Amino acid sequence: MLGVTRVDAPAGCDPANPWLALSAVVDEVLAETPGVATYRIRIQDEDAARRFRYRPGQFNMLYLPGLGEIAISISGDPSIASPLPHTIREAGRITQALAKMGTGAPIGLRGPFGTSWPVDDCAGKDVILVAGGIGLAPLRPAIYTLLANRPHFGELTLLYGARTPDDLLYTCEFDDWRKKGLTVFTTVDRATRGWHAHVRPHPGCGQFQFPLEENRGAWTGNVGVVTLLLERLRLGRPRETVLITCGPEIMMWYTTQTARGLGLSETNLWMSWERNMNCAVGLCGHCQFGPKFICKDGPVFRYDRIAPFLEVKSL
Amino acid sequence: MSHEQHVKRECIALELLRTMPLLEALPDRLLAGLVPIAAVEHAEANRVLFKEGAICDRLFFVSDGIVALDMYVPRRDPTRILTVGAGDVLAWSALLSDQRMTCTATVMEDATLVSIAAQPLRQLCEADHEIGFAFMQCMSFALSRRLLATRLQLLDLFSESQPV
Amino acid sequence: MPEVEQPSDSHPTAFLPTADLQILIDRLMDDGFQVVGPTVDQGAIVYDEIRSIQELPRGWTDLQEAGKYRLKRRDDDACFGFVVGPHSWKRFLFPPMAQVASADRVDAAWVMRTPTDDPPRYAFLGVRACELAAIDVQDKVFLRGPYVDPIYKKRREAAFIIAVNCTQAAPTCFCTSMKTGPRCKSGFDLALTEIRDGFLLEIGSQAGRTLADRLPTSPATQPQLEAAEAARHRAVEQITKTLDTTDIRNLLLGNLEHPRWNEVAKRCLSCTNCTMVCPTCFCSSVVEVADLTGDHVERQRQWDSCFNSDFSYMNGGVVRNDISSRYRQWLTHKLASWHDQFGSSGCVGCGRCITWCPVGIDLTEEVAAIRGKKFASISLVQLDGGNQQAPTRSADSSGEAPPPCSA
Numbered sequence: 013m014l015g016v017t018r019v020d021a022p023a024g025c026d027p028a029n030p031w032l033a034l035s036a037v038v039d040e041v042l043a044e045t046p047g048v049a050t051y052r053i054r055i056q057d058e059d060a061a062r063r064f065r066y067r068p069g070q071f072n073m074l075y076l077p078g079l080g081e082i083a084i085s086i087s088g089d090p091s092i093a094s095p096l097p098h099t100i101r102e103a104g105r106i107t108q109a110l111a112k113m114g115t116g117a118p119i120g121l122r123g124p125f126g127t128s129w130p131v132d133d134c135a136g137k138d139v140i141l142v143a144g145g146i147g148l149a150p151l152r153p154a155i156y157t158l159l160a161n162r163p164h165f166g167e168l169t170l171l172y173g174a175r176t177p178d179d180l181l182y183t184c185e186f187d188d189w190r191k192k193g194l195t196v197f198t199t200v201d202r203a204t205r206g207w208h209a210h211v212r213p214h215p216g217c218g219q220f221q222f223p224l225e226e227n228r229g230a231w232t233g234n235v236g237v238v239t240l241l242l243e244r245l246r247l248g249r250p251r252e253t254v255l256i257t258c259g260p261e262i263m264m265w266y267t268t269q270t271a272r273g274l275g276l277s278e279t280n281l282w283m284s285w286e287r288n289m290n291c292a293v294g295l296c297g298h299c300q301f302g303p304k305f306i307c308k309d310g311p312v313f314r315y316d317r318i319a320p321f322l323e324v325k326s327l
Numbered sequence: 328m329s330h331e332q333h334v335k336r337e338c339i340a341l342e343l344l345r346t347m348p349l350l351e352a353l354p355d356r357l358l359a360g361l362v363p364i365a366a367v368e369h370a371e372a373n374r375v376l377f378k379e380g381a382i383c384d385r386l387f388f389v390s391d392g393i394v395a396l397d398m399y400v401p402r403r404d405p406t407r408i409l410t411v412g413a414g415d416v417l418a419w420s421a422l423l424s425d426q427r428m429t430c431t432a433t434v435m436e437d438a439t440l441v442s443i444a445a446q447p448l449r450q451l452c453e454a455d456h457e458i459g460f461a462f463m464q465c466m467s468f469a470l471s472r473r474l475l476a477t478r479l480q481l482l483d484l485f486s487e488s489q490p491v
Numbered sequence: 492m493p494e495v496e497q498p499s500d501s502h503p504t505a506f507l508p509t510a511d512l513q514i515l516i517d518r519l520m521d522d523g524f525q526v527v528g529p530t531v532d533q534g535a536i537v538y539d540e541i542r543s544i545q546e547l548p549r550g551w552t553d554l555q556e557a558g559k560y561r562l563k564r565r566d567d568d569a570c571f572g573f574v575v576g577p578h579s580w581k582r583f584l585f586p587p588m589a590q591v592a593s594a595d596r597v598d599a600a601w602v603m604r605t606p607t608d609d610p611p612r613y614a615f616l617g618v619r620a621c622e623l624a625a626i627d628v629q630d631k632v633f634l635r636g637p638y639v640d641p642i643y644k645k646r647r648e649a650a651f652i653i654a655v656n657c658t659q660a661a662p663t664c665f666c667t668s669m670k671t672g673p674r675c676k677s678g679f680d681l682a683l684t685e686i687r688d689g690f691l692l693e694i695g696s697q698a699g700r701t702l703a704d705r706l707p708t709s710p711a712t713q714p715q716l717e718a719a720e721a722a723r724h725r726a727v728e729q730i731t732k733t734l735d736t737t738d739i740r741n742l743l744l745g746n747l748e749h750p751r752w753n754e755v756a757k758r759c760l761s762c763t764n765c766t767m768v769c770p771t772c773f774c775s776s777v778v779e780v781a782d783l784t785g786d787h788v789e790r791q792r793q794w795d796s797c798f799n800s801d802f803s804y805m806n807g808g809v810v811r812n813d814i815s816s817r818y819r820q821w822l823t824h825k826l827a828s829w830h831d832q833f834g835s836s837g838c839v840g841c842g843r844c845i846t847w848c849p850v851g852i853d854l855t856e857e858v859a860a861i862r863g864k865k866f867a868s869i870s871l872v873q874l875d876g877g878n879q880q881a882p883t884r885s886a887d888s889s890g891e892a893p894p895p896c897s898a
Binding site: 025027028029030031032033034035037056075077078079080081103104116118119120286287288290291293294295296297298300302303304305308320321324325326327 | 591592594596599600601602603604605632633636637638639640641744745747748773774775776777778779781785788790792795797802803804805806807810811812813815816820823824827828830831832
Binding site for chain 2: 144145174175179199201202203204231232233234235236237239240243244246259260262263266
């Protein structure tokens, strides 16, 4: 029962010497939502930068010497090798230091690691992407790939929930995605705007994130957990529908249960699981989830392969 | 205060009742019992279906469209609790408790609603226990789903983690 | 690394007198090896650099049971008359602390480097069968996965292994259940079986043969062969502990909510001793070590343990935030998940975790309890095909000798 590990010698990690990081720099920082920014990272060595290839759902280990490494999903378009966007929320020591250093910060990079979203297997099928909070970041590469190959797929739908309207990521891209054939529904847990202490307008993807002054405070979209959006979908062909989801564990759990209730097959449900990441190469033991290593067997898992472990507390 | 003025109500067809996901488990005989006391309503955006604290004597099932539920908290802006859509039930207090609404319901996107008069519905359930039991099962299921969704909102899963 | 030259149960053909073991050590040192072997230190038999057979624990044996380890004088001066101690060979192949990378700030950029790694070439003297199995288990982890650990690889490829066949067993040994011993079958360059006046020598590789040719051996006589066989057989006879491994992967991964986990958690201190002494545990963490300027940073890999409270820290909280879930992680990884991950058990039956647990937790008992063979200190209603058994409350487990588990 050895796990399926697809590792094709990642450009940023030598299988014979997996600790050596590539020298890289933060090219640009795009503020996204309060506390969240996208860091576009450029590998210094041009040849290595050009050769870097990743699949949607994979992650890099970003290294701040003296502080440590963090595992961050690559949130960009996989057809663009450089720079590599990573959408990161300020939470702990390392992410706060990175936010402070900002553009020009010299860092290290190892990767890409992990399994990826099954975009190829979605050919001919309907796809529902369900994202929660910052969980949209690891899904965005899948969205780009699906839309770049639109004719190969059936209905494409994104269901996206965040805490408040201010926390919805990448909203300025939604219209473009809709035009390219992705149906987008959003929802929030709380309709309050201006929740955060200081809300300053800053360029996210080239335009202001927040609506005009008159409309601030009036969210007219959906309110409630994102699983409600899934429950309301009328599915044309549930057995030919693939669902991929990323967000808090409880959200992903209820999403997959709702999907099963709607008639989707357990072999068509995919989720991205997370654990403490230290080496990212299966040698340190930290990232285990039951018998699976998140770094090698995940982070993307097919539902039926980890179903027995999903409901076990503190696993 | 009843909202019956300015409301255009049509007779409901059995077929439409059968399309409501919450009622689809009911056998035809039971659905047929609801037909005389149910109606179809079309509500445009911005119409207020019922107000928080007011008496409402009809139960609503959403067939199409979006309805927002808001609650008023003193010294705060009205708080949007939830938006409901196709397949959801509204105003169950009309049937299950004292008919006083706990939220204000405002239509966000043009909606098609199936409404059932609460008093006749209660009498029907009391007179025919089979209908009563089956209908209450549907309501219980709807409420349990709503409770779970509310709990997930309450968990505040996206709240920021503590810094190291 | 030894390549097996002969089939694993070839008969030993040579005899080396006890005193000439020194020549073996000398030849290895002449060849540039650092000889590491058992020696007495701090009241235990540990592995350390040795140069003389006088540094071996001659005439010492170990008394081991759950939570207890003592040295005791033998009435002979056997060189290897003991079992295994708190050290394993992993401390040389997978060192407790090692630098894995460095970063130097040069002109506002970081230059990443791999440190020069120049370890001694080790000759391990006295590797038991369970330890050979443990080395093989760690080989799978560090060498045969998609990523290779260069530190382990360098030390492993240079290592010369002289195995020793056990001639006795401790109450904590259960290598027979794990099918790893007590007989050394492969994975060594030379293997010794100690009898009264010396050692029977088996060749396990070309390198072993080359060394044996330089030793003053004589062809083994029939009485010597029989004495060796009898000595090895003593080890088998003395093993009393068993672990029932029948379908153990599904047993443990199918019982992740078993009440036993909470029960053992009442006793377990989460002290990490078991993981430190276990010859196959490989958890580690890499930490940053910066100099005063902050411009030179070393990345240092240190042994870690799944029992450490923040081992599973993530996003503001700890996933395994109680002892129950941490003990469960260790045991299910060792005996169950390891099969999924590496195609074998992670346990070699050496019994160290039992000996060195301060509260004497015995993993063979824990597995038996989950199998439902024995309940200790808790009342548990067992549903068995619809027939409810009355709750049983047996004596406190720490006071009872474990019943033998059925094989």
